[in-house]
Amino acid sequence: MSAPAVDLRRITKQFPGVLANDEVDLTVERGSVHALLGENGAGKTTLMNVLYGLYKPTSGTVVVDGEERTFDSPRDAIDAGIGMIHQHFMLVEPMTVTQNVVLGDEPRKWAGLAVDREAAREAVAELADRYGFDVDPEATVGDLSVGERQRIEILKALYRGADILILDEPTAVLTPQEVEELFDVFDELTAAGKTIIFISHKLREAIAAADEVTVLRDGRNVGTVETDAVDDTELAEMMVGREVLFDTEKSPVEAGSIGLAARDLVVEDDRGVRAVDGVDIEVAEGEVFGIAGVDGNGQSELVEAITGLRTPASGQISLDGEDVTDASRRHRIESGMAYVPEDRQARGLVMSYDLTENGLLGSQRAPQFADGGRIRWDDAEAHADSIVEEYDVRPADANAEARSLSGGNQQKFIVGREFARDPEAVVASHPTRGVDVGSVEFIHDRLLDLREDGAAVLLVSSKLDEVRSLSDRLGVMHDGELVDVVDPAAVTEEQLGLLMAGERPDDVPRATVRAGGER
Amino acid sequence: MNPDRLPDPIAGLLGRLVDASAGERLLVSVAALVTAILLGGVVTLVAGVFAECATPIVGPFCYNPLAVYRYLFLAPLFDSFVLQETLKNSALLLFTGLAVAVSFRAGLFNIGTQGQLVLGALAAALVAVWVGPAAPSGPVGGALIAVVAMVAGAVVGGLYAAIPGALKAYADANEVITTIMLNFVASDVAFFLVSAYFQKPGSGSVETRDVPAAARFGPEIALVMAIALTLLITYLLWGTAFGYDLRTAGIQPDAADYAGVDAERMVVTSMTLSGMIGGLGGAVWVLMSVGRWVNGVPSLGFDGITVSVLASNNPLGVLFAGPLFGTMQAGSLSIDFQLGVPRQLVGVIRGLVILLVAMPEFFRTLGVRWGMGGGR
Amino acid sequence: MNAIKRLALLAVSTLAVGAVVLVGQLFPNTPAGELANVLDAGYAASALRLAVPIAFAALGGIFAERSGVINIGLEGLLIVGAFTGVAVAHWTIGEGGVSLGPGVVLLLVIAVLLAVAGAMLGLLGDSLREIAVRGGGGVLAVAVLAGLTVALVGPTLAATWIAFYVAVLVSGAFSLLFAVVTIEYRADQVIAGLAVWLIALGAAPFASNVIWGSVNSPGVDTLGTWTVPLLSELPAVGSVLFDAEPVVYFLLIATPLSWYVLTQTSFGYWVRASGENPKALDTAGVDVRRVRYAAVLISGVFSGIGGAGLSLGRVGNFVGSGTTMVDGRGWIGITAMLFGNYNPFGAFGASLLFAALDALQFRLQQLNYAIPDSLIQTVPYITVIVVLALVGRTRTPDAAGEHYDADED
Amino acid sequence: LGGGGSGAETNVGMVYALGGLGDEAFNDMAHAGIQRAEEELGIAYDNTEPTGQSEFGTFQSQFASSTDPNYDLIGCIGFAQRSALQENASEYPDQNFMLVDAELDADNVASYTFREHEGSFQVGHLAGLLSTREFSHEGTYSGTEKTFSSNPDEKVVGFVGGKENPLIKKFEAGFIAGVEHADSEIEVRTAYAGSWNDPGRGQEIAGSMYDEGADIVYHAAGATGGGVFNAAGERGRLAIGVDSDQSLSSDASHTIVASMVKHVDTAVFNAVQNVVNDEFQGGSTIALGLDDEGVEPVIGTEYEGEIPQDVLDALDSSRQAIQDGEIDVPTEPEN
Ligand SMILES: Nc1ncnc2c1ncn2[C@@H]1O[C@H](COP(=O)(O)OP(=O)(O)OP(=O)(O)O)[C@@H](O)[C@H]1O
């Protein structure tokens, strides 16, 4: 048998204060698909960045095709036949598909004085053809869907003659159907002799697409298994290091009158495209209304319209019976709307403010902290202290800058601040993204407390477990429309998958309408 | 620092202002200043080789950097005339530095303080000349005129700044371009207005009539006003919800949106506030420095940018940066006068200060190399 | 969308000018008639000349900013170019005859220094051979250019040309300093650009004062004009395009060349990628740092041509009083760059628009309308504001103003 | 810088106008006056060149308050210094000042003004006379042989101002009147550059005038005016300089048919001489016009002997008429 395509030996990567990889071994056979699993921060991306020459390992050796290598830059890795498709795409949006694919390695003419656009275009078209990709070489990347962009990233790697392809969480942003297509592409590639390593959080995908799975935990290799020989519970245990229960206790709550509603809402995205197309939602007081869907199907725009950050093109939004369609964001805050935003670092926190100042974000004029426009800093600090304590934010220091907190701690602080508003309505967008397991449970419990206190809760999340266990009713969004509203307790994963892809199977368990009852 | 031990409201405010990174920025500013002075010394020495002089200090060197810096920084101490100039410059730079700092804090690159100052100054001069005869005589009347004139200056400066603010907020027009253009427009329009309607009879310059002598005040009063304004703005920015909104909008607009700040209104409001301070500076220039509006207003507005940058847009920093540049500017007359060193040298040194302030990384590297010996 | 609006606006203004000309031809005694009279070949040539420093600053700004480095120090770079050109010309052609030798030596010394700086910054390559070939090649090219110039135009005019080259290199060196500060030491680009302007604004009159005892220089020879035989005889266009100063030709070449480089060459792809998504470029194996250095250097070289073109190309002395003879042209250049949406042709058009309005402005003054001259002088500025308000936002490259760190930590 | 603090008996401080030394015009003329005083009267002097309006007062009081040396006279060059001097004159009542180009009623200030409109009238008259006849001059510009000529087919001449202030309008008004005196059909194109330091723009403005048929352009625009000569040189046309005999210093001397010389040097020299002789004329205004050779048209060095005699005669008679009060030269353009 020939040498393995990739053989990483005792790779250690030390960041200031973080040991991201700790003597990791990894062997990937030529022509195989290898999945890398692990929780957030387990060190997966770091390991692959080492293989791709973006990071130099603190110690350990990289062997490719039986040859020991030191990569000083991605250039060296590319030369060794390695291509990487990053978690965040490395594409230049205003440039065309062809330009992106050939970037850094353009075919030239006239003694190098001009890019041979014709040759480039043909090369790209030919590659796309060979692997069955349907892309327009002249299209501008900024106009393409996420799935298409991903394929361009793959083309980029192939164009550079990559034999080993690394994909960092390639499925996170795809619909189930696109995921299927991607796995078909994997088949094409391995048939052509390419080796594929992909990173994932999703156990079932790994089992479905990979030949072998390696699990990382806390920077260490926990083990490599053949996918034929494991099931998802075993893998989950390997990942987390203990048995995992996917359950949250939820007491039945009497729903009140409608707290939050959107009627026939149409919202456009930044480019003027209809991102939300006629959505009707009614969330009763004391109810959690979940919204599931693949990222990018209008959830963000819907939430922004409801919370007052985006002006809807048409339709109506009401809060506690009041029409707030044209009301300012500030009015909504003052009327008791809490909002855990999706983008915590751009919106939810001011990164250079300390926690005291961040604790005021949105309530800088609330009588609780200010009289007549004058801020009472001692009260603000006490407030921040209480959030820090209650939500176990670390470091437990109200004077720490937000940027010095880890992502999970940032998220906990935001959730704490918003839930502390004693809100009438809560809009929570991915509230547990990047938060550790213990904190997730805490946040879930607090969310349910709010529900019990009679708040109308709109919960958007791409974690299906989360929306299913917390929601009283569950809406599924696809392509800007609310495909259906289902009973989260009764719906199956398969049915959800189909709904998220925009199809409507007949036998879906509809949610009973709970809203509109008397107080 | 631990703000807990100070009385409550002050503690909170100070704690906010002097955070960890403010300390570092202060260090960088001081290091930049010292380095710029060293570099400036080298420039002086080298330039001296090319100059012609009767008595070189040594060898081919005509200019003595030490003497230059003695005059530049210490002249106010022994020369009462230079002291007066220093006080005047400092007061004016406090106003314009503050004006720029407010807009920069709000994330707006207001290059237009100059234009706002020019028109504010004109308004102040005209109003002072106009209400002069109606005001009661004596110091009370003078103070009254001065106050009315300063209000006029602030209002006109604010309104003029509101134009680029509104264009930015509602038409998405880049404020850097509009304010640069409006600077040109302001000086042309002021020139036209004065020469067409308000020309001082018998004067060959384009200038207004003199403001009543009673309305004029010395640099001491201007300084007191400037310092009071600085403290007021500091309080406004760090002690009030409005300031919180303004700073948030400047530092992270998306977060400000999230916090319910009306982004468009904030752009217009903060530009207007900045323009008002600039216009006020113009009024002070008229009442304190020249006693009338005269064509060829000094570039106080641009100098304000450098002051604000050195102060990292912190009003309390402006309190030091303004007088520093004010001293250098007054001292520049002395080096020209006493040493024959062209005073544009001070412009070079100031540029170097700004350049070095912009590169904290450089000093961090130096710090690592010298302080901790050997990097990572 | 924006592009369409822009085009529409350009079309409308062209039509408006056309209409005025037409009405003017038909009714020569109306104000439109007088206005149309003014818009002749001489007017076009004048507008083109006035556009030169503005457009060069704008073109330079495009390269820098498209690569992700905002360069607002263009005004300062123009001043450096304008001053250096005259200073060197005065030194070599000074009072007593031409001394070409020292000029050439100075030119080569500066070229060598630049090559050394490039090598030390690791811009010329990694292997010694690469560095030697590129650095040596650059210096050699400068030497050949100098030699050719001397051979072609004779010693007197060549001395002026050498001064011009020195000015361009010095402005380039100054921009290199800016690049080091912003790229190596991660300085805030806007503030560092401001500093570049302030330093130049102080240094040029300072040096003038030291050298000549006055902020204004004595007169020196200019580069003269180039007349293309035959073509210059063409009606209308002939006198505008084929009987002009060298820098006008340079501009007419630099504009399409810049467009070509940005859109048709690998380097152009890299510049754009570096400004939009440097990480994409880095992961594609291109050194973002080198691309940015090159782009900033181009902005310095272009500004040098613009500045020296103003002083040596036409006026024949340096005026350092007030805002210096550059008098805000660099700022207008930035405006033109934004207005032209970072497109070389757009920037050229915007520069020309501004220059044309300026040229129109002082022609309107001569028509003796009742409008005071100081108000007519505001026409170009107000036009820019109005147009900007109508057209709205320019799309700034995504990564402009941000540092890029390939390294970990 | 002059020889400050030398053992001279008399010390003079000079505060120049904006634009600074090297303008080959106004400031350089004043400088020439003080240099002559240094040579002939043995005085010592110090120069200062303000770069902004607000620096005038500063420099004035800097000299006035100085004790080492003690300045016997402070020369304030330029009308723009008047307002600042008004304050300083009362602030330092024992200090002698001279003010050029503006009047100031104070006992310690000797004011020197010029009747620029009269001199401008004369060069306007010259321009008008030359413009309508065949007139040419063989010379060089920028190293090449060239003919500089009038354009008798077109009745157009031009005037370029720096900034449109009352003083410069005096030049404009006098020039227009002079041209009209020669031939009332001649059109005078006037424009202001809006800047004293933009020769590039000056060149374009003058260029546009020549292209519109002007053959002679007169400037009162400081360093901006350098561009006027270049524009004339490029096109083989004529120009008129200002303040000093600019044909002596300009590279484009073959374009300069004449200059409207304002003898600031005489004023400065006289003032210094008066101080040296203890005859300081504080409180009075000396208005220098054509009669006292305060202003005069001076034919360019390259044009000596080339101006037709009848033109010179006509100039003489118009000067006589002005001196006799038969011609009343306006100080403001009509418009
Ligand atoms: N450049 C860096 N500097 C410092 N620490 C880093 C850096 N990059 C990653 N880390 C840290 O190293 C650890 C591993 O990060 P890595 O990105 O490899 O995780 P991951 O397994 O890819 O996680 P995820 O699933 O969230 O993408 C984390 O604690 C992270 O914070």
Ligand SMILES: Nc1ncnc2c1ncn2[C@@H]1O[C@H](COP(=O)(O)OP(=O)(O)OP(=O)(O)O)[C@@H](O)[C@H]1O
């Ligand atoms: N690219 C980076 N550069 C520098 N420091 C980083 C980087 N990424 C993460 N860190 C720091 O590393 C630490 C861990 O960050 P990270 O967000 O990965 O935490 P985490 O392990 O995911 O924790 P949590 O579970 O709370 O999210 C934090 O202090 C963070 O500031």
Ligand SMILES: [Mg+2]
């Ligand atoms: Mg990762």
Ligand SMILES: [Mg+2]
């Ligand atoms: Mg004629």
